[in-house]
Amino acid sequence: VLPKGVKAPVEGTSSGWAAKNNEPYINYDLRREIPFAIDRKLYDEGIRSTVSIPLYQDRVLGVFNLDSIEPMRYSPDDLQLLVPISKHISIALENTFLFEEVSREKMEWEKTFDAITDMVWIEGRDRLVLRANKALLDNAGLSVSELRGMHCSNLLARVGIVSVDCLCEDLPVQESQSFREIRETSGSVYNFWIYPLKNEKGKVYASVHYLKDVTNQKRIEQQLIRNDKLASLGILVSGIAHEINNPLGIIAGYSEALLDRAEDEDLKAVKGFEDFPEYLETIHKEIFRCKEILGSLLGFASPQSGKTRILDINELIMEVMLLVKHKAKSLKHNLDLDLNRDLPKVNADPGSLRQLFMNIIINAMYYTPEGGKIRILTGIDNVIQNTASGEKQMLKISISDTGSGIAEDIIERIFDPFYTTKPTGAGAGLGLSICQRIAREHGGMIEVESGQGVGTTFSIRLPVAEEQ
Template sequence: MVLETLPLGVFVLDADLNVVRVNRAGARALSCGADAGVPLARFLPDDRVALVQELLREAFRSRHVGSIEEEMIVAGDAKIFRLTAAPVESASDRAAHAVLLVEDVTRAKGLERQMLLTERLTTAGRLAAGVAHELNNPLATIAGCAESLQGRLGHGDSATSAAADDFRHYLGLIEEEAYRCKEITGSLLQFVRDPGSRRDPTDLNGVVLKAVELLARQSRFAASRVTTELDPALPPLAANEGQLRQVCLGLASNALEAMDGRGTLTIRSRLVRGEIEIELEDEGPGIPEENLSRIFDPFFTTKPPGQGTGLGLAIAQGIVTDHGGRIEVRSAPGKGSVFRVVLPL
């Protein structure tokens, strides 16, 4: 009876690692029945059987408590368990049984990782802000000088020489790369921005339409098709219009780049239970499952070098979070992606 009151999973095992008894918490943790007399291996994922068996055998051999933490797939879900094996001494001073304690520490480990990530991002944010501020001025000077020299080469006889053509080409590269660096430092500053920005009554349908208009002016998206399904009765929202336009632009740009001129991007707005939803659904290749949990991580990108900083989605999530909202994602390879921005009224 005492075992059934414990919040931890408890498996009592004999020397052959057969289950003598298991409490309800243990059966629930490993999604198994409370059967006695069956091998423990039957309740474990195949790739973890040998590891857990060795933990228990060591407990029998050494008569000491041992513990490990392992990730297991149970009923289709990835969970982290703390497994503790302890020998049970018999009257003959021989370990005839062992107890395996099973504790689900998935949530605790997730919080621990989140705290570590927050600390690292705070430090990185301070560093990034300082670096960005220091780099912006010299980059502006480099870009300005390159632009000025290009203008001078456009006049006089020297403008027709082969050397001048080379100068013009390389100055163009200098200018282009300097402005790209300024864009990166601007993204870093945006990532560590002060969230205390001004909020005014904002028409989110207008924000979406403005973003669509800006995208239509970009030649790289000329072959793309964007449609809107906007709720005309959408109430105004206290928000920073510029920041939310940036979110819409970023999410829409990612979707259009993913589709590469094929398919349609549909942007919808609606009011659902006191929250405004802006949904962007594309017909692109979708996001691999292994990347879904990382797409909002700063500096994570699957784009080729030079085509993305990996800060766009992190910035978008930061803006939406500052507004008290969230971004939900649904995607599967070959089936496109749906990004839903949810903002409370």
């Protein structure tokens, strides 16, 4: 009568009456009575008798309809037979609805589970993985079938956690959630939570594991702490440097006067005085070394930014090369330049950038053995940086050496003020701190890559000038 899939209104039909009253409806002969509008349509299609039985399970699920072209086809006896059948149909229909609801909720749960960008998985009490989200599968490089049933220690190794065999061995599933922080030798930091899953008796049968990579967050926190320390340190250093600088200037003046007096021929003839000029020269030299250190301290604590202008980085590097060329020759270092001639210009303070490049190149010379190579490369960075004033194209200046490299446990500290691996008297430990400050003042950054025995590369990124 009606094609499959066609929707018809329930109101004003025998099905609607049966559903509303929760009672079977039977019309033995449509030729005698047509109480509903739909019956007229059925009659026109040749239907002569009809039965409508509600399908009910705590609520109306639908209506079971039978139609026949024969009048008097259905009897009260048929109705007694059909009502029990309709109850079984109701149960089956309810189960179908429940299955569809469970399937829909399962799909929504899986979508939510996979939408979590951190790594989440479920383990049984035997430490075998029962289920994992997409983030974990992607990090582990495994399929669902490969991961299911894997022991947690093997899973952790796949995602880069090697410092512990299994996070759960010393963190047993408890009545409430558990937490720990994991720090890998690689520098990665993870926050790890375990949430128990309980059955209806309150017994823990499995646990949800949540692993969050907080490496970048920790680095930002450390940088903020470092910046606060630097601000306080700058105030302290500035005061101390000024207090020391004044008496040091007086001492320097008197040492110069004594050096002049030491040239007196009568004094030179005095027995035991012959070593005094050498002593005074050493004192004078050390005084000026102290003044240089104080100058670095004051420059670090109270940076004086010069005037910026549009300049060519390649030209600036060539100027620096002229200054370090003699030192490189004396150390038998090879200087290799690979400069991009089509490099855009930058808006910068040439004095500050000259100091930045000088510091890093001199540092590279110090740690590069005789006959080593120092390579300087300029180019356009292939990454657009987001700055406070919007997206900007960056230049990249790489300074590489073939030195001994930087140990992994100290590489995070090399930009800290006063930190140095040089022997006493060889440096104040401020060079790289000043370099980092200069790069940031210009809207740029410095990154370092190093490996012991393979050398070190410092990459300086600076924003391209808007006006060329």
